[in-house]
Amino acid sequence: PDPKELAGLLPTSDNDINDMYSRICKEVKKIKDPEITALLDCYLEDEDLMKMFRMAPAAMKNHHAWIGGLLEHTLELLDLADSMLKVFPSLNADIVRMGLFLHDMAKIKELRWTRSFEYTEDGNLHGHLVMGAIWLDRKASEAAERLGIEKFPCEIIRHLTHIIVSHHGKLEWGAAKTPATPEAIFVASLDDLAAKTRIALDCRNNADKELIY
DSSP, X not given: OOHHHHHHHSOBOSSOHXXXXXXXXXXXXXXXXXXXXXXXXXHHTOHHHHHHHHHXXXXXXXXXXXXXXXXXXXXXXXXXXXXXXXXXXTSOXXXXXXXXXXXXXTHHHHEEXXXXXXXXXXXXXXXXXXXXXXXXXHHHHHHHHHHTOSSOOHHHHHHHHHHXXXXXXXXXGTOSSOOOSHHHHHHXXXXXXXXXXXXXXXXHHHHHHHHHO
């Protein structure tokens, strides 16, 4: 099914997908570091990846489990960060914004949504944290070539990789590492806040609908 047909078959975001994507692009383009910007462009200019990013759910169930859910979840986090970075000016805002943009990106390969929401083979065997870290390494090589340098700065990749593999917060919640930098702690905390608040809101809305009907 094409995207319009899919929207009639599966749960779909109430928000306009193209508008959400434009707002995400606006937020991440606040990144000032030229090397991180080059890395960002390697993602944004990957048309197949961005097409799937627009459509993917953020989960099978629990939170943002609908077409466009990943986009919606990422935008919520970037909006939260935009307000809260003013409270913590010593955080590296470029690393935070890029980390939020990337943290769940590999869910586009972890999940599929052609008939229902289900895990792919790669999703079952690897998961989005591992795949996200692998993708980052590949995109960093592309960015280095784009910048005309031999190797992309290790410190940036180290920070972003740590955010990707630690953003679940706790090992028992699926994190490969617990967050150990201020930026990683900030990202994991925002992710937890947004996900749990969305779950609670959905539960209340569903309860209200049951009362009505």
